[in-house]
Amino acid sequence: MIVQTIAFYVFAAVAVVSALLVVGNRNPVYSVLFLILTFFNVAALFVLIGAEFLAMMLVVVYVGAVAVLFLFVVMMLDINFVELRQGFVRYLPIGAVVGVILAAELIFVMVGTGLGTAVAGSPTPPIDQVSNTEALGNIMYTQYFYLFQVAGLVLLVAMMGAIVLTHREREGVRRQRIAAQVDRTRASVQLTKVKTGEGATGGVTGGGVK
Amino acid sequence: MTFTDLNLGLATPEIFLAIASLVLLVIGVSLGDKRMRLVAWASVLALVVAIFLTASDSNSGLAFQGLFVADGFARFAKILSFGAAAVAIVMSLDYAERENMARFELPLLMLLASLGMGLMISANDLISLYVGLELQSLALYVVAAIRRDTVKSTEAGLKYFVLGALSSGMLLYGSSLIYGFTGSTNFSILASALTGDAGLGLIVGIVFLCAGLAFKVSAVPFHMWTPDVYEGAPTPITAFFAAAPKMAAIALFTRVLVGPFGDMVGQWQQIIIFISVASMILGAVAAIYQKNIKRLMAYSSIGNVGYALVGLASGTQEGVSGLLTYMAIYIVMTIGSFAVILAMRRKGEAVEEIGDLAGLSRSQPALAYALAIFMFSMAGIPPFAGFFGKLFVFMAAIQAGLNVTAVIGVLASVVSAFYYIRIIKVMFFDQPTESFDRVAPTLRLVLAVTAIVITFGFLAASPFVDMTADAASVLFVE
Numbered sequence: 001m002i003v004q005t006i007a008f009y010v011f012a013a014v015a016v017v018s019a020l021l022v023v024g025n026r027n028p029v030y031s032v033l034f035l036i037l038t039f040f041n042v043a044a045l046f047v048l049i050g051a052e053f054l055a056m057m058l059v060v061v062y063v064g065a066v067a068v069l070f071l072f073v074v075m076m077l078d079i080n081f082v083e084l085r086q087g088f089v090r091y092l093p094i095g096a097v098v099g100v101i102l103a104a105e106l107i108f109v110m111v112g113t114g115l116g117t118a119v120a121g122s123p124t125p126p127i128d129q130v131s132n133t134e135a136l137g138n139i140m141y142t143q144y145f146y147l148f149q150v151a152g153l154v155l156l157v158a159m160m161g162a163i164v165l166t167h168r169e170r171e172g173v174r175r176q177r178i179a180a181q182v183d184r185t186r187a188s189v190q191l192t193k194v195k196t197g198e199g200a201t202g203g204v205t206g207g208g209v210k
Numbered sequence: 211m212t213f214t215d216l217n218l219g220l221a222t223p224e225i226f227l228a229i230a231s232l233v234l235l236v237i238g239v240s241l242g243d244k245r246m247r248l249v250a251w252a253s254v255l256a257l258v259v260a261i262f263l264t265a266s267d268s269n270s271g272l273a274f275q276g277l278f279v280a281d282g283f284a285r286f287a288k289i290l291s292f293g294a295a296a297v298a299i300v301m302s303l304d305y306a307e308r309e310n311m312a313r314f315e316l317p318l319l320m321l322l323a324s325l326g327m328g329l330m331i332s333a334n335d336l337i338s339l340y341v342g343l344e345l346q347s348l349a350l351y352v353v354a355a356i357r358r359d360t361v362k363s364t365e366a367g368l369k370y371f372v373l374g375a376l377s378s379g380m381l382l383y384g385s386s387l388i389y390g391f392t393g394s395t396n397f398s399i400l401a402s403a404l405t406g407d408a409g410l411g412l413i414v415g416i417v418f419l420c421a422g423l424a425f426k427v428s429a430v431p432f433h434m435w436t437p438d439v440y441e442g443a444p445t446p447i448t449a450f451f452a453a454a455p456k457m458a459a460i461a462l463f464t465r466v467l468v469g470p471f472g473d474m475v476g477q478w479q480q481i482i483i484f485i486s487v488a489s490m491i492l493g494a495v496a497a498i499y500q501k502n503i504k505r506l507m508a509y510s511s512i513g514n515v516g517y518a519l520v521g522l523a524s525g526t527q528e529g530v531s532g533l534l535t536y537m538a539i540y541i542v543m544t545i546g547s548f549a550v551i552l553a554m555r556r557k558g559e560a561v562e563e564i565g566d567l568a569g570l571s572r573s574q575p576a577l578a579y580a581l582a583i584f585m586f587s588m589a590g591i592p593p594f595a596g597f598f599g600k601l602f603v604f605m606a607a608i609q610a611g612l613n614v615t616a617v618i619g620v621l622a623s624v625v626s627a628f629y630y631i632r633i634i635k636v637m638f639f640d641q642p643t644e645s646f647d648r649v650a651p652t653l654r655l656v657l658a659v660t661a662i663v664i665t666f667g668f669l670a671a672s673p674f675v676d677m678t679a680d681a682a683s684v685l686f687v688e
Contacts, residue, residue, distance in 0.1 A: 145216070146274035150329060150341040153228060154348060157322050160235070161352035164315045165367075 008048055015041035028074045036067045053133040217273035220280040223263040223288065224332070227325040230256035231318055238314035246306065250299055250317035257296040257324060264288050270684070272334060276396050279334035286534060286681035287331045287461035294453035294541050295324040297656060301545075301552055302446035304650040308558065311357045311444060319356075320450060323349035327458035331465075336385040336395040339462065343381070343426065346455060347374050353450070354443040366442025373425070373435045381422025387415030400470035413477055419466065420481050426459040429519060430488035433512045440508035445560065448504055449548030452511045453541045460515070460537055464522055464530055468685045475525040482523040483615055489516025490622035497629050502562050503551055506629065507544070510588060513626055514540050520619055521603040524610035530682035532602035535675060539599040539667070543584050546660030550581040553649040553657075564633060569642025577649065578637045580661045585634050587664045589627035595667035602675070 018037040025031045039062045046055035130138075140148055218225065234256070238249045270281040299317050306312040326346025333339040351374060355367020389395050391411040392403060404412075425432035440448045467478055493513020500506040518540065521533030554561050571578040587596035600623060607616040649657075667674075 143275045144277070144337075146277045147337055147341055149228075150338070150345060153322065153325070154341060154345045156232075157319070157345060157348045157352070160315055160319065160322075161348065164313065164319070164352055165355055165358050 004048060008045065011041045011044040011048070015045065028079075029071070032067060032070045032074055035070070036063050039063050039067065051132060053136055056133075216275070217271060220267075220269060220271055220273040221278055221332070222267060223260040223292075224325060224328045226263055227256060227260050227321065227328065230259075231321045231325060234321070235318055238318060241314070243313050246312045246314045246316070247303060249314040250303055253317040253321040254296045254299050256321060257292045257299070260324075260328070261289050261292045261296075264292070272398070274338075276398060277335045277338040278329075278332050279397075280332060281684045282681045283461070283465065283534075283684045284332045286677065287457060288328050290538055290541055291327045291331065291454045291457045291461075292324055294457065294545060295320055295327070295450065297545050298446060298450035298454060300652050301449060301549060301656060302444075304652065305444065305446045305552060305560075308555075309357065309444065309560070313356070316353060316356055319349045319353050323353070323450075324454065327454060330458050330462045333462060333465070334397045334469075336388065336397075339466065340378075340382060340385065343459075343462070344378065346458065347378070347426070350374075350451065350455060353447050354439055356447065357444050362442040363444060366439045369435055369442075370439045377422045377425030377432065379422075380418050380425070384415045384418025384420075384422060387411055387418065391415060397465075397470040401472060404471060405473045408474055408477060416471060416474070416478055417481065420463075420478065420485075423459065423463045423466065424485050427456060427463060427515050427519075428512055429485040429515050430492045430512065431485070433489065433492065436512055437505045437508040440511075441502055441504045441562075445504065445548065445552050445562075448507070449545060449552070452507060452544045452548065456511065456515065457537050457541055460518055460522075460533065463519075464533060465685065467522065468525070468530060472685075479523060479525055482519055483612065486516045486519035486523050487615055487618050489513060489519065490619055491516075494622040494625035497626065500629075501564055503554075503564050503567075503633075504562055506564065507547060507551070510626070510630075511544065513622065514544075514588075516622070517600060517603055517619060520607050520612070520615055523615060524606045524612055526606060526610050527679070527682050527686045528609055529603070529606040530685060531675070531678045532599075532606040534678040534681055535602050536599035538674075538678070539587075539595045539664075542660050542663050542667075543587050543596055546580065546657060546664065547584045547588075549653050549656045549660065550577055550584070553577055553646060553653055555647045556644055558647065564636060566643065567633065567637050568640035570637040570646075572642050573645030574649075577646070577657070580657045581637065582634045583661050583664055585630040589630040590623050591627070593665075593668050595664045598668060598671055 015038050018034045018041065021034040022031045022038060025034060039058055043055040043058045046052070046058065230253075234249055234252055237252070238245075241248065264285050267280075267285075270279075272279055299320050302316065302320075306316060323346050326342050326344075326349060329342030330339065330346060331342075333342050351367055351371040354370050355364050357363035385395070388400070391409055392400055394400055394403065421432060425435075428436040440451065443451065467482070471478060489512050493509050493511075493516055497506050497509035497513070500509060514536075518533050518536045521529040521531075521536060523529070524532075551562070554566060556566070567578075567581075570581070583594060587594035590597045590600045592598075600619070604616045604619055607613075607619070
């Protein structure tokens with residue numbers, strides 16, 4: 001028990017500190033890396049409370065896809081982050097209002113409100129009898145088999161859409177022709193001596209490599 | 211749970227459409243864009259087969275562990291949606307080839323959108339509602355932007371996508387609240403658990419759900435995307451948008467409100483009355499200033515959704531039956547009108563202004579008379595079918611005690627008659643300009659069939675009304 005408590009405080013402390021560093025860091029690349037660290041620590045917290053599926057999803061989806069995407073965007077786009085940072089004080093009140101609303105929502109949830117109760121029964125399976133990966137697998141391929149299939153069709157449409165809207169036939173593209181390559185014999189291969197330092201343009205301009 | 215528990219037989223049309231679209235995708239990829247016509251006709255065939263499968267199976271029940279429902283209501287809506295989608299694919303063929311957008315993915319995406327419509331109509335759970343809706347919407351966003359080299363089409367696609375994502379978010383938020391306050395997402399369980407009075411949280415959830423669905427049917431105040439998307443999207447795609455997905459979304463709207471929340475009519479009725487009245491008024495007033503005929507049709511469709519929702523607002527079986535009748539007639543009128551708009555080509559260029567129709571009665575009388583029939587019908591002038599559609603929804607509203615709504619509806623209908631009849635005036639009394647190009651044979655066929663149905667539809671009125679009453683009665687069985 002004591003080990004778990006210590007582990008909780010360590011992971012929680014690292015998560016909070018790295019979350020602060022995500023916001024406070026000057027270099028956006030570091031920010032994204034700290035974000036990944038936060039995700040890992042939160043995943044560890046999920047494992048501690050027995051939500052192992054959620055922990056794995058967090059690592060696979062958020063670290064594996066979302067954070068890496070962030071990293072790509074940060075590195076590839078020329079965004080002036082110093083400029084974005086200006087006006088921090090000006091926007092502080094708005095941020096504070098959002099923070100207060102979120103805190104209020106948390107308190108509402110903890111205290112419990114009189115908005116209404118579930119009338120058709122509790123949806124959560126008993127957590128001590130079945131692990132949640134197993135519980136999810138059990139319903140996903142049986143009860144929700146239909147939704148699983150339709151979700152597959154939705155992804156197919158998304159893929160078709162991306163291809164329809166962006167794929168273009170380009171002229172003059174040299175593609176690898178595997179069959180032709182495999183088909184070659186020693187006799188059909190020709191070695192050409194290329195002069196060094198003259199480039200591949202075949203002497204059209206006579207200039208060297210830029 | 212065993213495999214037979216899934217009751218796959220009830221979902222035969224959808225399973226067939228899913229497999230057909232996968233097979234056609236492979237065929238399309240191997241044959242390339244040059245054989246787009248083949249893939250398109252195969253898609254039409256697949257939809258026709260799906261219609262037959264839907265019509266021939268009269269079993270009702272739940273499939274996929276209660277996530278999917280097949281009943282008379284679903285069959286009626288599916289036949290209409292699939293039929294409208296098939297006609298839209300046929301109408302898109304010629305246009306796609308002339309406008310350089312002949313890609314085999316176009317009919318396939320329309321096919322997958324139709325599959326999504328089938329799943330929406332048959333949804334019996336908040337999650338299956340969402341995945342069906344998303345399958346349909348995602349395909350629609352892509353086809354709106356299919357002419358990716360024109361600014362208008364890409365703008366239409368982007369606008370539709372961003373606003374559609376927003377509405378999906380609202381819908382999901384509403385669903386999550388409903389789930390949170392009831393503990394179930396299944397319509398059957400919700401229907402038996404929710405009797406009469408409900409908590410505030412649940413009502414907020416229903417409001418968000420209604421907002422998301424109102425967006426999908428383009429009802430005021432969530433209609434802003436409609437004119438821009440209808441104008442920007444390629445014309446046959448606009449015809450598709452205005453017909454098939456609208457039917458599916460209205461059917462879904464009806465099933466959600468009348469099914470699980472049927473006992474809470476008092477809670478959601480005011481919302482539906484408001485959006486239907488607002489849609490009727492906006493559709494009537496805003497369309498007056500339009501010069502572009504596709505924008506005009508967009509406002510007209512907003513107004514028509516308002517009239518259809520009058521049927522839902524009454525919350526009775528007669529109301530839903532009237533709504534189905536109205537939507538069926540609306541789909542035929544819309545497809546016919548868009549067939550005329552597609553025929554508006556001069557020297558190979560598509561023209562879209564109302565002024566371009568000037569003097570059409572002298573250069574192409576058949577086209578002019580067909581459009582005149584559709585416009586008279588939209589304006590609600592007997593004996594054309596549109597009159598009966600309005601008659602049934604307003605009758606249901608008065609029976610349900612919604613006299614004010616019905617009166618506003620009739621007044622809005624009078625205002626809208628102004629712009630419908632103005633088109634007829636332009637065609638018959640204005641000085642002719644250059645005549646249009648020869649109309650493609652497929653379009654002529656579509657025009658002839660829709661015009662005949664609208665003109666002589668009243669002869670088959672009584673069996674048709676029996677059909678819609680049967681379909682509507684399914685939702686009101688306790």
